[in-house]
Amino acid sequence: MATWIEKWTPEEPDFWRDHGSRIAWRTLTITTITLILSFATWFMMSAIVIKLPGIGFTFTTDQLFWLAAMPGLAGGTLRIIHSFLIPLYGTRHTITISTLIKLIPVIGIGFAVMDPTTPYWVFMVLALTAGFGGGDFSSYMPSTSLFFPKRLKGTALGIQAGIGNFGVSLAQFMTPALLGVALYGAPRLFEKFDATTNEVVISKEIYLQSASFWYVPFIIIMTFLCWRYLKSVPVKASIREQFDIFKDKHTWYCTITYFMTFGTFSGLAATFPMMIKALYGGFHGFPDPLTFAFYGPLIGSASRVLFGFVSDKTGGAILTTITGLGLIVCIALLLSLGLLAPTSLDQLPGSSGSCAPCSSSPVSATRPRSGNSRSSSNIPSDRRQG
Amino acid sequence: MIGWTAAIAAYGPFIFSVIIGAVITTTTNANGFFWGLLAFLVIATWVNWHFYNKKGCERPS
Numbered sequence: 268m269a270t271w272i273e274k275w276t277p278e279e280p281d282f283w284r285d286h287g288s289r290i291a292w293r294t295l296t297i298t299t300i301t302l303i304l305s306f307a308t309w310f311m312m313s314a315i316v317i318k319l320p321g322i323g324f325t326f327t328t329d330q331l332f333w334l335a336a337m338p339g340l341a342g343g344t345l346r347i348i349h350s351f352l353i354p355l356y357g358t359r360h361t362i363t364i365s366t367l368i369k370l371i372p373v374i375g376i377g378f379a380v381m382d383p384t385t386p387y388w389v390f391m392v393l394a395l396t397a398g399f400g401g402g403d404f405s406s407y408m409p410s411t412s413l414f415f416p417k418r419l420k421g422t423a424l425g426i427q428a429g430i431g432n433f434g435v436s437l438a439q440f441m442t443p444a445l446l447g448v449a450l451y452g453a454p455r456l457f458e459k460f461d462a463t464t465n466e467v468v469i470s471k472e473i474y475l476q477s478a479s480f481w482y483v484p485f486i487i488i489m490t491f492l493c494w495r496y497l498k499s500v501p502v503k504a505s506i507r508e509q510f511d512i513f514k515d516k517h518t519w520y521c522t523i524t525y526f527m528t529f530g531t532f533s534g535l536a537a538t539f540p541m542m543i544k545a546l547y548g549g550f551h552g553f554p555d556p557l558t559f560a561f562y563g564p565l566i567g568s569a570s571r572v573l574f575g576f577v578s579d580k581t582g583g584a585i586l587t588t589i590t591g592l593g594l595i596v597c598i599a600l601l602l603s604l605g606l607l608a609p610t611s612l613d614q615l616p617g618s619s620g621s622c623a624p625c626s627s628s629p630v631s632a633t634r635p636r637s638g639n640s641r642s643s644s645n646i647p648s649d650r651r652q653g
Numbered sequence: 654m655i656g657w658t659a660a661i662a663a664y665g666p667f668i669f670s671v672i673i674g675a676v677i678t679t680t681t682n683a684n685g686f687f688w689g690l691l692a693f694l695v696i697a698t699w700v701n702w703h704f705y706n707k708k709g710c711e712r713p714s
Contacts, residue, residue: 329674329675533663542677601687609682
């Protein structure tokens with residue numbers, strides 16, 4: 268089966284109608300599903316770390332924050348690498364292999380959490396590999412844009428980025444849901460002690476490994492579908508052209524505004540479970556942060572899809588301004604109400620009441636493709652950000 | 654350019670986790686980080702408004 272498509276001219280109406288459209292939408296469907304897996308595995312560590320102390324791991328709070336941080340370090344770095352892959356290796360090979368290698372973190376972390384003697388450095392390495400999915404965005408987007416004619420590029424990229432982002436929420440939502448489900452291996456006793464009385468308040472058997480192993484069949488199926496159905500569109504690589512962007516000051520301004528949107532979204536989404544646990548975990552009757560942490564990224568992803576459509580009409584800049592103001596108000600509120608320096612658990616509803624809105628309103632405000640539409644109209648290349 | 658900006662923004666989880674973790678373990682609360690974030694957001698919002706949003710800006714979009 269040929270990897271490279273010989274003739275690809277999506278702007279020709281006849282070609283698009285007879286061949287192009289079908290292949291392009293099929294490619295978009297497959298790559299969007301794999302991008303959900305990318306985002307989910309990228310953020311799985313943020314949900315899993317908060318359960319580790321309860322099943323016998325003796326890592327410090329600081330160490331747990333570093334574990335949640337590692338996939339971000341890998342993700343950012345891999346995005347730079349991924350932005351060169353499509354011209355070199357094509358859609359089929361890049362996306363099939365990117366999907367396949369996610370077996371490393373999901374199998375590795377699954378086994379690691381089953382054994383409380385697993386050393387910290389092994390977790391650090393596995394957390395880095397969990398960042399594989401973080402890089403994918405920067406090759407999937409240019410890949411998708413190759414397949415579609417100009418008039419549909421925005422729509423296609425919006426669908427892919429928006430739906431792909433639900434993976435963040437999926438990882439945090441599915442983790443608590445799967446703790447009671449036996450997929451492989453023995454359960455471990457999860458114990459929680461009350462911080463003041465030192466009594467055992469929760470004692471139950473959980474399968475933390477299930478939160479990692481459940482991705483395995485999906486990754487295998489999607490790897491197969493990618494190899495079977497994806498083709499590559501030849502494109503001229505111009506690596507030098509890619510470096511020209513650094514001569515343009517707007518590259519730097521857009522980096523700032525993009526960090527404000529996606530950086531704040533991804534940063535808060537990854538940190539939220541651990542932060543709530545660290546701030547409120549010491550109080551009597553502290554609930555599982557994962558029961559509400561996923562709302563932030565969920566609202567954020569939804570607003571991203573929605574704002575994508577809005578921005579086609581209003582332009583991206585105004586939405587980015589609204590996003591920024593929304594973030595400022597929410598964070599000012601969090602600070603002024605003292606919710607980040609809590610003195611009792613009573614503040615948690617206030618916190619999740621104004622922190623979940625806050626954390627989702629940064630997030631929801633944060634996620635819009637607004638930055639994108641704007642940046643992409645500045646940009647000679649036809650890629651969009653996410 | 655999108656490859657670059659998206660890559661830098663993807664360091665968000667790393668930067669936020671490391672700093673928030675350090676701030677909480679040294680000061681027992683997260684205020685320090687969020688004051689810093691607030692300052693950054695004010696600057697970033699201004700950059701966006703000034704270059705891309707206000708009337709007669711350099712690159713309206």
